[in-house]
Amino acid sequence: MSHVKVYSPATVANLVCGFDVLGMALNEPFDIMTIRLIDEPTVVIHNEDDFDLPTDPSRNVAGVALLAMIEKLDNKMGFDICIEKRIKPGSGIGSSAASAAGAVVAANQLLEIRFSAIELVQMAMNGEKLASGVKHADNIAPCIYGGLTLIRSIHPLDIVELNPLPLYVTIVHPQIEVKTSDARQILKKQILLKDAIRQWGNIAGLVAGLMKSDYDLIGRSLEDVIIEPIRSILIPAFDEVKSKCREAGALGGGISGSGPSIFMLSRDAETAGEVELVMKEVYNRVGIDFNTYVTTVNKVGVKIVKEK
Amino acid sequence: MSHVKVYSPATVANLVCGFDVLGMALNEPFDIMTIRLIDEPTVVIHNEDDFDLPTDPSRNVAGVALLAMIEKLDNKMGFDICIEKRIKPGSGIGSSAASAAGAVVAANQLLEIRFSAIELVQMAMNGEKLASGVKHADNIAPCIYGGLTLIRSIHPLDIVELNPLPLYVTIVHPQIEVKTSDARQILKKQILLKDAIRQWGNIAGLVAGLMKSDYDLIGRSLEDVIIEPIRSILIPAFDEVKSKCREAGALGGGISGSGPSIFMLSRDAETAGEVELVMKEVYNRVGIDFNTYVTTVNKVGVKIVKEK
Numbered sequence: 233m234s235h236v237k238v239y240s241p242a243t244v245a246n247l248v249c250g251f252d253v254l255g256m257a258l259n260e261p262f263d264i265m266t267i268r269l270i271d272e273p274t275v276v277i278h279n280e281d282d283f284d285l286p287t288d289p290s291r292n293v294a295g296v297a298l299l300a301m302i303e304k305l306d307n308k309m310g311f312d313i314c315i316e317k318r319i320k321p322g323s324g325i326g327s328s329a330a331s332a333a334g335a336v337v338a339a340n341q342l343l344e345i346r347f348s349a350i351e352l353v354q355m356a357m358n359g360e361k362l363a364s365g366v367k368h369a370d371n372i373a374p375c376i377y378g379g380l381t382l383i384r385s386i387h388p389l390d391i392v393e394l395n396p397l398p399l400y401v402t403i404v405h406p407q408i409e410v411k412t413s414d415a416r417q418i419l420k421k422q423i424l425l426k427d428a429i430r431q432w433g434n435i436a437g438l439v440a441g442l443m444k445s446d447y448d449l450i451g452r453s454l455e456d457v458i459i460e461p462i463r464s465i466l467i468p469a470f471d472e473v474k475s476k477c478r479e480a481g482a483l484g485g486g487i488s489g490s491g492p493s494i495f496m497l498s499r500d501a502e503t504a505g506e507v508e509l510v511m512k513e514v515y516n517r518v519g520i521d522f523n524t525y526v527t528t529v530n531k532v533g534v535k536i537v538k539e540k
Numbered sequence: 541m542s543h544v545k546v547y548s549p550a551t552v553a554n555l556v557c558g559f560d561v562l563g564m565a566l567n568e569p570f571d572i573m574t575i576r577l578i579d580e581p582t583v584v585i586h587n588e589d590d591f592d593l594p595t596d597p598s599r600n601v602a603g604v605a606l607l608a609m610i611e612k613l614d615n616k617m618g619f620d621i622c623i624e625k626r627i628k629p630g631s632g633i634g635s636s637a638a639s640a641a642g643a644v645v646a647a648n649q650l651l652e653i654r655f656s657a658i659e660l661v662q663m664a665m666n667g668e669k670l671a672s673g674v675k676h677a678d679n680i681a682p683c684i685y686g687g688l689t690l691i692r693s694i695h696p697l698d699i700v701e702l703n704p705l706p707l708y709v710t711i712v713h714p715q716i717e718v719k720t721s722d723a724r725q726i727l728k729k730q731i732l733l734k735d736a737i738r739q740w741g742n743i744a745g746l747v748a749g750l751m752k753s754d755y756d757l758i759g760r761s762l763e764d765v766i767i768e769p770i771r772s773i774l775i776p777a778f779d780e781v782k783s784k785c786r787e788a789g790a791l792g793g794g795i796s797g798s799g800p801s802i803f804m805l806s807r808d809a810e811t812a813g814e815v816e817l818v819m820k821e822v823y824n825r826v827g828i829d830f831n832t833y834v835t836t837v838n839k840v841g842v843k844i845v846k847e848k
Binding site (some may be wrong): 249250251252253254382383384385390392394419420421422423424425426428429430431432433434435436437438439440441443444449452453458 | 557558559560561562690691692693698700702727728729730731732733734736737738739740741742743744745746747748749751752757760761766
């Protein structure tokens with residue numbers, strides 16, 4: 233095999249009540265990456281987009297993920313990778329995870345599946361460490377496994393695949409900057425036990441709703457009394473978008489990852505489209521540039537589209 | 541119908557990582573209650589056991605639950621109830637919940653099902669308020685619904701039934717006193733966000749494990765980093781019992797409700813029996829009197845055994 237091409241999807245981390253433990257892969261948008269083996273134990277990066285990301289592998293999220301793999305290969309070979317980013321960095325829908333996860337899945341395919349999915353997650357988490365300072369897996373895991381994933385534990389890493397029922401996802405990305413590291417900094421280190429109890433009731437309800445295909449229960453459980461009240465302050469018109477999307481029929485939703493994107497789940501395509509109209513109406517009126525996506529849950533994760 | 545007789549089961553609240561939100565009904569032990577209608581809007585209580593519980597209905601958990609029902613009946617009738625408690629008060633396996641839930645389920649049967657299950661939970665919660673000062677539902681809900689239940693939210697009350705897979709339960713009740721109100725008082729009002737994240741990863745894992753019939757995942761998820769480290773100090777030999785039961789093959793377990801009982805889950809009857817031997821060995825050596833039970837998950841809750 234001389235090269236492998238993949239589509240690496242956007243992901244929504246946290247899913248409202250599952251801060252740091254839940255994530256979901258989307259069918260759109262996705263990055264496109266083509267990788268080939270080289271004889272040197274290094275990573276050569278070609279950016280085929282306008283984001284001007286670093287090409288020094290030690291400063292590039294795909295680069296550090298691949299360097300972690302090269303170490304496991306006893307430094308005998310390396311990778312040349314072309315990256316066309318379509319997921320805007322800083323949008324809150326797992327742009328860095330798509331780079332890191334896509335790179336290691338593509339490289340693993342080139343190596344005829346030398347590493348397990350969980351090993352790939354661990355390598356790709358180095359990219360998240362570079363991007364946000366924290367080795368979190370709530371975007372990486374759904375990007376690699378597809379569907380909805382639970383990171384039950386980081387130490388040791390324990391990933392649980394949750395069967396995704398048909399769900400439509402509407403995303404709006406208001407074009408403001410919210411750095412993951414800043415969004416993490418403003419959180420309180422201590423929380424009220426009573427709030428934590430409410431939160432674990434909700435995450436248990438969300439998981440039960442997903443497994444029982446109970447859309448109403450999913451909707452009732454999409455409540456975050458801990459993170460959202462703090463982080464939503466950074467996102468203009470957040471409360472209005474959320475309440476109007478619910479009125480338009482969305483099951484619920486909230487901040488995607490650390491924002492600024494907002495996601496909403498719907499039971500059908502028609503509602504997801506109406507939710508998009510609501511989002512457009514609000515941000516047009518507020519006067520902030522934005523992108524929207526109407527998509528579905530991606531059940532496969534990073535997709536191999538070509539190999540030869 | 542002149543009278544109704546019920547068996548009202550013991551329950552395990554919290555289930556390690558689900559403090560205040562999860563509960564499970566057991567097939568043994570259970571209280572036996574017989575109820576009949578009377579013309580006065582009051583409750584007459586006959587105790588048929590040696591626990592010397594109050595017969596004044598306003599000071600008896602079954603009494604206050606029935607008084608709450610009488611209010612809904614516009615004070616036109618009342619109940620005469622005989623209670624044979626077999627679940628020792630203060631054991632931590634839902635003795636007060638069995639009294640309150642059994643009474644209202646029996647009374648509702650007498651009234652030819654005038655109230656819904658959720659209304660019965662609400663009435664019975666008055667008993668918990670009397671017993672512990674808090675209107676919690678994590679024993680009441682499984683006692684009435686059977687199986688495993690999630691209290692997603694108390695305000696508004698939202699109860700989710702989790703399909704119970706076959707599970708064997710071993711209980712040891714060391715005969716020391718732990719008051720629910722004291723066990724609640726020693727908890728910290730604030731907890732670390734990082735501990736809360738670990739806890740909601742575990743409760744999500746436990747619910748996923750139950751729904752996927754993944755026993756290993758259930759076992760890995762039975763971890764409590766918030767409540768158990770504080771409350772277990774009140775229970776002699778807790779850590780030893782827990783680690784030795786795991787060594788004997790238990791999936792995991794912990795404090796039942798606010799203690800002092802300890803419960804362990806096992807995949808089969810043989811392991812549950814071996815776990816019982818371990819519990820007996822420890823408390824015999826420590827020199828504390830105890831009871832043990834080896835039982836299974838009760839799928840029906842309060843059971844009508846006779847009506848005529």
